[in-house]
Amino acid sequence: MLYVKNLLKVKILDTKDEKKETEKSCSDSSLCCGPQSREELAPPCCAPLPVDNEIEITPVSPVLNFNDHLGVVKARLNIGRMNYKLAPGLYAVGTPGSDSPVLVSANYKMSFDYLRRELKNINAWLLVLDTKGINVWCDAGKGTFGTDEIIRQIKNTNLDKIVNHRKLIVPQLGAPGVAAHLVKKAAGFKVIYGPVRAADLPAFLQSGMKAAEEMRKVRFNIYDRLILLPVELLIALKYVIFTSAVFFLLAGLNKTGYSFGFTLTSGSKSVIFLLTAFFSGTVIAPLLLPFIPGRAFALKGFFAGLAAFFLIFQYFSGFSSSGIINIISWVLIISSVSSFFTMNFTGASTYTSLSGVKKEMRIAVPLQIIGFAVGSILWMIARFLY
Amino acid sequence: MLGLKYLKNVSTLKLEENRCNGCGMCAVVCPHNVFAIEDKKAVIKDIDLCMECGACELNCPTEAIAVKSGVGCAAAVISSAVKGAGGSCDCGYDSDDSKASGCC
Ligand code: SF4
Ligand code: SF4
Numbered sequence: 001m002l003y004v005k006n007l008l009k010v011k012i013l014d015t016k017d018e019k020k021e022t023e024k025s026c027s028d029s030s031l032c033c034g035p036q037s038r039e040e041l042a043p044p045c046c047a048p049l050p051v052d053n054e055i056e057i058t059p060v061s062p063v064l065n066f067n068d069h070l071g072v073v074k075a076r077l078n079i080g081r082m083n084y085k086l087a088p089g090l091y092a093v094g095t096p097g098s099d100s101p102v103l104v105s106a107n108y109k110m111s112f113d114y115l116r117r118e119l120k121n122i123n124a125w126l127l128v129l130d131t132k133g134i135n136v137w138c139d140a141g142k143g144t145f146g147t148d149e150i151i152r153q154i155k156n157t158n159l160d161k162i163v164n165h166r167k168l169i170v171p172q173l174g175a176p177g178v179a180a181h182l183v184k185k186a187a188g189f190k191v192i193y194g195p196v197r198a199a200d201l202p203a204f205l206q207s208g209m210k211a212a213e214e215m216r217k218v219r220f221n222i223y224d225r226l227i228l229l230p231v232e233l234l235i236a237l238k239y240v241i242f243t244s245a246v247f248f249l250l251a252g253l254n255k256t257g258y259s260f261g262f263t264l265t266s267g268s269k270s271v272i273f274l275l276t277a278f279f280s281g282t283v284i285a286p287l288l289l290p291f292i293p294g295r296a297f298a299l300k301g302f303f304a305g306l307a308a309f310f311l312i313f314q315y316f317s318g319f320s321s322s323g324i325i326n327i328i329s330w331v332l333i334i335s336s337v338s339s340f341f342t343m344n345f346t347g348a349s350t351y352t353s354l355s356g357v358k359k360e361m362r363i364a365v366p367l368q369i370i371g372f373a374v375g376s377i378l379w380m381i382a383r384f385l386y
Numbered sequence: 387m388l389g390l391k392y393l394k395n396v397s398t399l400k401l402e403e404n405r406c407n408g409c410g411m412c413a414v415v416c417p418h419n420v421f422a423i424e425d426k427k428a429v430i431k432d433i434d435l436c437m438e439c440g441a442c443e444l445n446c447p448t449e450a451i452a453v454k455s456g457v458g459c460a461a462a463v464i465s466s467a468v469k470g471a472g473g474s475c476d477c478g479y480d481s482d483d484s485k486a487s488g489c490c
Contacts, residue, residue: 347459
């Protein structure tokens with residue numbers, strides 16, 4: 001539905017021992033790939049398999065259509081991200097020949113789309129790995145975008161018969177899963193690591209596959225952080241809604257029993273403060289990351305929460321009219337909640353190490369739990385004092 | 387990267403210089419420019435930039451590099467603490483959905 005306008009037939013350069021698996025191709029497509037055939041999958045799931053002496057290659061367009069864009073928005077919003085994949089195999093961009101470059105991609109459709117969008121006016125082969133629809137960066141860490149899968153796809157697609165060179169361009173971010181020297185040993189293809197950003201690919205190809213130092217570095221600028229926010233936000237939202245509801249309902253408790261008036265006044269304020277903490281931890285701190293003191297994310301989130309508290313508390317409750325216990329309770333709750341959510345942004349960042357995250361969590365998590373628990377208890381006590 | 391450096395002295399990256407043949411692969415794959423090649427040997431320029439992705443270790447043909455690699459992701463650490471093992475990052479929906487395996 002998406003890419004297959006018509007199927008190209010490409011002659012195999014060297015026709016020797018084509019037999020083995022070619023027969024059991026896709027005729028019984030109900031069995032083959034059954035659970036996998038979601039609508040995002042390009043239909044000829046088994047297209048990469050050679051049929052007789054010809055190989056069917058799916059041509060793709062370098063122009064993204066409306067559906068592609070919609071898909072990106074959906075993925076960023078965490079809607080059906082899991083099934084956002086396409087069939088592995090060999091694809092053609094433009095009209096590649098036997099000396100055209102071969103670019104390796106994950107079958108996460110968003111990675112693939114970004115890649116082909118940069119390939120206007122370029123003729124190239126795209127070797128799409130079966131990475132279970134996860135993107136290159138996440139994947140390489142887990143090993144599905146890896147040495148073995150590259151070797152498997154080279155063999156499956158008979159790549160050595162299609163191109164006359166022995167070079168593969170692998171995105172540099174795939175390197176944590178790919179051992180270049182092992183691919184060379186097992187499949188004869190030399191892995192050349194391409195630039196980190198697909199946008200640099202044309203320049204990279206033009207310069208004879210040399211990546212300038214800038215092309216090799218991962219950035220994490222404000223835009224990079226901004227596009228990551230929606231997913232982080234939605235993941236955190238359900239916890240916040242739940243906690244807010246609990247605080248809202250409990251806010252009616254006081255020494256005379258239960259008052260719906262308090263539920264509305266004090267309860268709505270509580271919800272506002274919790275949303276502040278949430279917003280500070282998931283949006284403000286990640287966006288202002290370089291400008292907030294401290295290196296640990298939990299600490300940055302703590303500072304952001306503290307600042308947010310001072311900005312918002314005076315406006316909604318007022319320091320003079322609130323009891324000290326109530327004030328302390330909200331300092332504790334907002335800063336610990338904000339700290340927690342910012343700490344979770346480590347997963348989206350591009351420069352945190354596992355050892356570092358573990359170290360900061362050993363200190364931060366107990367403090368966050370104590371802060372939130374003590375804060376909540378004080379908040380409850382304050383209900384009964386005034 | 388402007389002001390964005392993670393914790394000091396936490397990376398588990400180790401380089402055994404006498405095994406290094408100076409091929410330069412580590413400097414190529416590292417996303418944070420941790421390595422430089424000086425006098426045909428790799429040197430670690432700034433270990434605090436290392437995010438423990440493991441690319442250098444995997445791509446070093448002489449096994450001169452060792453690093454305990456993993457994903458620096460709090461959610462993964464939490465879920466592996468809760469579920470016992472094999473935590474995954476937010477970006478990885480548990481990929482054990484065993485679909486697609488053996489397809490075609
Ligand atoms: S990859 Fe290994 S052998 Fe090559 S320069 Fe780096 S440390 Fe030395
Ligand atoms: S583990 Fe990754 S970030 Fe650290 S030095 Fe090696 S390649 Fe660079």
